[in-house]
Each structure stands twice: as C-alpha cells, then as structure tokens.
Amino acid sequence: MTAITEVVDLDRRGCIAVLTVNNPPVNALGAGVRKGLRDGIAAAAGDASVSAIVIACAGRTFIAGADITEFGKPPKEPGFHEVLDGIESCAKPVIAAVHGTALGGGLETAMACHDRVGVKAARFGRPEVKLGLLPGAGGTQRLPRVVGVEKALQMIVSGEMIGADDALAHGLIDAIVAGDLTAAAVTFAERVVDEKRPLRKIRDIEDKIAAARGKPEIFAAFRKSVARQTRGFKAPEHCIRAIEASVNLPFPQGLQRERELSAELMASPESKAQRYIFFAEREAAKIPDVPADTPAKEIRKAAVIGAGTMGGGIAMNFANAGIPVTVIEVAKEALDRGLGVVRKNYENTAAKGRLTAQDVETRMGLITGTTDFAAVADADLIIEAVFEEMPIKKEVFARLDTLAKPDAVLATNTSTLDVNEIASATRRPESVIGTHFFSPANVMRLLENVRGAKSSKTAIATAMAVGRKIGKVPVLVGVCHGFVGNRMLHQRGREAEKLILEGALPHQVDKALYDFGFPMGPFAMGDLAGLDVSWRIRKGRGEKSAVADRLCEMGRFGQKTGAGFYTYSADRTPSPDPEVEKIILEVSGRMGIKRRAISVDEIVQRLLYPMVNEGAKILEEKIAIRASDIDVIWVYGYGWPVYRGGPMFWADSIGLKVLRDRMLDFQREHGDQWKPAPLLDRLADQGKTFTGQ
Ligand code: 3H9
Helix, strand or coil, X not given: CXXXXXXXXXXXXXXEEEEEECXXXXXXXXXXXXXXXXXXXXXXXXXXXXXXXXXEECCCCCCCXXXXXXXXXXXXXXXXXXXXXXXHCCCCCEEEEECCEEECHHXXXXXXXXXXXXXXXXXXXXXXXXXXXXXXXXXXXXXXXXXXXHHHHHHHHHCCCEEHHHHHHCCCCCEEECCXXXXXXXXXXXXXXXXXXXXXXXXXXXXXXXXXXXXXXXXXXXXXXXXXXXXXXXXXXXXXXXXXXXXXXXXXXXXXXXXXXXXXXXXXXXXXXXXXXXXXXXXXXXXXXXXXXXXXXCCCCEEEECCCHHHXXXXXXHHHCCCCEEEECCCHHHHHHHHHHHHHHHHHHHHCCCCCHHHHHHHHHHEEEECCHHHHHHCCEEEECCCCCHHXXXXXXXXXXXXXXXXXXXXXXXXXXXXXXXXXXXXXXXXXXXXXXXXXXXXXCXXXXXXXXXXXXXXXXXXXXXXXXXXXXXXXXXXXXXXXXXXXHHHHHXXXXXXXXXXXXXXXXXXXXXXXXXXCCHHHHHHHHCHHHXXXXXXXXXXXXXXXXXXXXXXXXXXXXCEXXXXXXXXXXXXXXXXXXXHHHHHHHHCCCCCCCCCHHHHHHHHHHHHHHHHXXXXXXXXXXXXXXXXXXXXXXXXXXXXXXXXXXXXXXXXXXXXXXXXXXXXXHHCHHHXXXXXXXXXXXXXXXXXXX
C-alpha cells in the first residue's frame, strides 16, 4: 500500500488499483483528499499493470462532500474541477464504491467515475442547497444527464437524500452489491475490464436532457411547486437556473454558467448564515462539563404523562423512532381522544403518501394508552406533559418519585415553570430535567433541554442523546422564566403590542416579520397557538395585555374559535378584522397615545432588537452556553429564517455598535426596557461580535 497523501492510499488487488480515502469523520473532500485523488488517479493511470481503478472510503461513509470549513477562505490547490476532470478523463475505468452517504462533492466524485456501485444502505444526495450553495463542481450539469431533469431538480433543490434502490432505478448507480464493498467493487471492475466496456462519461450522455430541451414549462411548473418552501432563500433559484443551463447549453458552457452562479452563492450572506447554522447545530451537542463519553441511559421504553396535544405529539416522536411508549391520562375519555388525534395525524400523513398503512399500524402499535399511573414503573424515561400549573406538576413528580424505576430519567415538558421547584417534589432531583418540546411536538425540530441545579450528567447526556435519536435538535439551557426561546419571544410580544397601540395594525406588524422571513408574525402566531394560553399565563403572573385580554374576554381565542386578532374563514384563511381595529384605536385613544405611521424598518427593529438584547442577558447569566445555541433555538423552534442565521448572528451582521446605538435612541423615546444589556454594550464598544463571525 502506498500513501499518496496523509488521507489517501493506493493499494492493489490484482490488476485493479484501489484508492482509499481515509479522512475521518466523514471523508470530507479537503485539499489533502483532492490532491490524493488527483495524484492517485495519475499514478494508477500511468502504471501499465493497472487495468481499472476503484475509489473507496474507509470509516463510516463515502465522501460526504466538500470540506465546509474551507469555504470563505482562500482556495487551496488542487481545485475540484481539476480533480474530477482527472477522474472522468482517465483512460482506464474508474469505479466508485459507495457506502454511508455520497453527498455534495462526494456524489460529484462518484459521478465523475465511469461506474458506481453501492451497498444497499448507501444514500445519495445534494445537500448544498441547505448550505445556501449549489452543486458547484459540475453537479448541476452531470446529475440531470444521469437521472433526468425532473429528478435532478427535486434532488438538488430539496437537498434530501435518496436510497440505493432509488439511485439504481434512476441510473445513478450501476449495481447494489452485498458483502465486502471493496471486494465487490473490484469484482465489478474486473468484469468491466473483461467485457471491454467503453468508458461511460456522464458529460457525454444526452438523451435525458434532450428530452427536456425546449420545454420551459418543466421549470415553470417546478418553480411553482417549490415557491412556498423556498421563499426568501437565494440558492434554490440559482440551482434551478444552473439545471436549466444543463439543458440549454453544451457541457463546457453549462459548467461555466454553474461556476458563475456558484460563485455568487458562495459569496452571499445567505450561504454564510446557513453554513454557520450547520456548525452551530453540531456545536450545540457539545456541553463543556458533560463530555461526549458521559454514559447516557439507554431508552428502551418511554412514558408520557398527559394525552393532550403536547403529550400525544411527544409520544409520536418515540413511536417514529421505534421506541415503545406508554401514554398515561387520568380519564379514559381524554386518553381515547388523545390517542385518536395521534392516529388521525398518522393517517393524514399516510394520505399524503408519506407513510404506508402498515407504518401507521406499526407506530400505533408502539403506543400504549392507560389510565393506570403505575404503568410508569418500567419506563427508562418519563416525560410529564400535563397542565402548565406548578401544583399539578409537583403532584405528578411526587407520584413519579414513588413509582418510577430508581434510575429512570424524569423529564418535564414545562415551557415556563421552574424546573428546580418541580424537581424538589421528588427525592431524586438529580434525575429530573426539562425537555421542552415545541408545538406541534411531532414536527418541530427543537428540543430545549433544561438543566436543573441538581440535574445529573447522566440525565443531561440522556436527554441530549434521546433528543437526537428521535430526530430533534437538542439544545441545553438553564432555568429561568421561559428558558431561552420563550423568554426572548416575550420581549418581541411586548413590543408587538406596543406597536399596534402606537399606530401599526396587526397585519402590518405580521407582514414585516413575514417579509423578513418568518413563517408568520406575532399576531398570526398568537392566533394559531390560542390567545387563551398566554391569557392564562398572564393572569397567573398578574400581568395584562390591553388588546389581547379584551379579545379573550370576547371569546376570541384565535384560529380555534374562528376569530382572534384576525377572523378566519372555514379553511382558516385569516383576514384583518375592522372590529379588532376599532378595539385597538379605542385602547390607543384611552391611553392617550397619538397614533402615527410606523415604517417597516422600525417594526423589524422594535420587534427583534429587544430579543437580541435579551439574548445578551441570557448569555451573561449563562442560561445558554453560547450565542450560537440561541441561534439554533430560534431557527429550529421559532421559524427564524435560517438564511439570516439566528438573532445573535443577525445582530453581528448588522454590527453591534449600530444595533446598540439604535437601542439607545429607543431608550430615550420609550424608556428603560430598551437599556442595552452590559454584554451588548461591552462588545459594541470593543468592536466585537456575539458569535465570533
Ligand atoms: C459541497 O460538497 C460543495 C460541492 O458541490 C463542491 C462545491 C465547489 N465538511 O453531522 P455529524 C463534521 S458542500 C466539514 O455530527 P452524522 C461535522 O461538523 C458539502 N466537516 O455526523 C461534525 O464535526 P464535529 C455538501 C463536516 O453522522 C462531524 O463531521 N455536504 C462535513 O450525524 C460529524 O458530523 C454536506 O452538506 C463537511 N462536509 O452525519 C454534508 N460534514 O464532530 C454535510 C460533517 O467536530 N454533512 N462534518 O462536530 C452531513 O450532512 C452529515 O455530517 C453526515 C453525517 C450525514 C455526513
């Protein structure tokens, strides 16, 4: 075996050369790998005793893409095109042997090969769009030539992976192999040599793109179909344009067009933000005093207390991950109703073709409903999701203490209450932790894990690990009212209310945030969540909200009652309501406020700057471990547009001095709730940032 570079080896199996990439953890295509592939191919090509070459990878995966850490830095030689050209124009057959995931530049490498084989579990994808990029090393030109334009559009613009069967059906791989992958790829290569198969260069394949030529309607229809989910993003449209170029231009010119579009994206703030969030999400998994090797408890069985909307949604996560879960409710009717909603949710998904009827039954089969609280006894993890009131929560935890296994992790789904007080109802506060799911709990990716003063490292490691296992993005936070997300949201809510009293109307406020990139603004969100929920919390805390309280008193609880800040048609389409406007004007008048026109810029600043300021306080109080954790919370839990990177990253991109000075203006105008947090003040003075960007 010869080491071509530190991360690429060249070996021989008879007349077949095997180039193995070994660049853990994911064999990213960094400069060492690129050089190794280029030089390894050249060495094998120049060796008369080699008749074909296999490219394989060591470790858990095939090449998972370009090395994202190299982006935004001066380019390192050799470039992707040079390496891929070297593979494609090699005079000997080159065969890719794929296991794990062939993603981005990894799939690019495989497509530059003449043939591709993969194991049954291999997956293939173009995740660049999720980083605000496009497949920029020929991928937008090669993929449509292999799989056809429609499939390429779908893969490149969604960024989702496909499995080996789908890849085989679409010609992306030539065979699915079993047993030892490298051995199977070598056998495949020997056959290619024996049969003297001509080299197949994807760049030369014409039929699939020819079929789409002169049919702009394919692209028009596709644009329309993705318009909603790609709103505000820059990369999807660039991807589509590059694929159009594959159809309308010869390969070299298509590559050139792809290069221009790729360069624009690479330099865009959107991509910078998306790449930042990619790493921020992974960073959130790291807890300084709970190292990665801290033993987490294996969750063989879970229990959820409460079969309401949250409890049912939480239970679905476990069933989806194949973990049996018991749902416990006090009354049989409430239990049946809750499980009925769960079944309906699954059936709706099945009706959309995303689950089979069998999947629905399998998942429902993993969920057991009972009214017997003692059923918690065999659960490794118990999540309480009962009414948001301290006495009730404490009663539940006191009971859990007597019934749960000694080493069970006891979690509360509280969104506002003090986890330490809840834990104090047990004799084992070290086993208690908060697992704050977001509604709908089976859909939203964020999981705010709340560390109590006494939560053990095992409880923390378990909550983080189980979160990942059920497909969430867990972020560890500390105890305070509302934790990180809702505490910041509270600031936004306060200003939203003031804005409507000063002169804006709910739909104007909502539109400003919708245009910023949120799926909806604060008033539409309140209507969706139910205005009665925050009304109850306010009453509990002795707080008031002039307009929202009035709407609640009128029974306008939002979408569920057909009216809230908006009125809703039968299909839940909102429209501004003159009656609400009248109430707002009346309240403004009563408070002696002279209404004025408020600009979109001011609305955005008034809503989002206080959140940043609260984020700074949260950091100072060490409620969040790092600024990027706050950003992950807002992107995955509250619909902050990922292409703006989260509130703290966004603040950095504005410049903390600019933001702080604007806050000082607002402080002069509106009072001390606008006083910049000491951390913000300090960083602004020092010309620094929250996130180090
Ligand atoms: C691209 O290819 C552009 C091309 O078109 C050419 C343009 C010219 N680079 O996710 P994990 C790190 S764009 C650098 O926890 P998993 C990651 O940060 C790229 N580092 O593992 C983490 O580090 P740490 C297209 C990377 O098993 C560690 O690896 N490709 C990269 O849950 C483990 O990652 C993608 O977008 C990378 N490309 O999931 C694929 N990838 O341990 C991105 C990972 O220090 N990657 N790291 O925190 C993934 O989707 C997942 O990592 C993968 C494994 C599915 C591969």
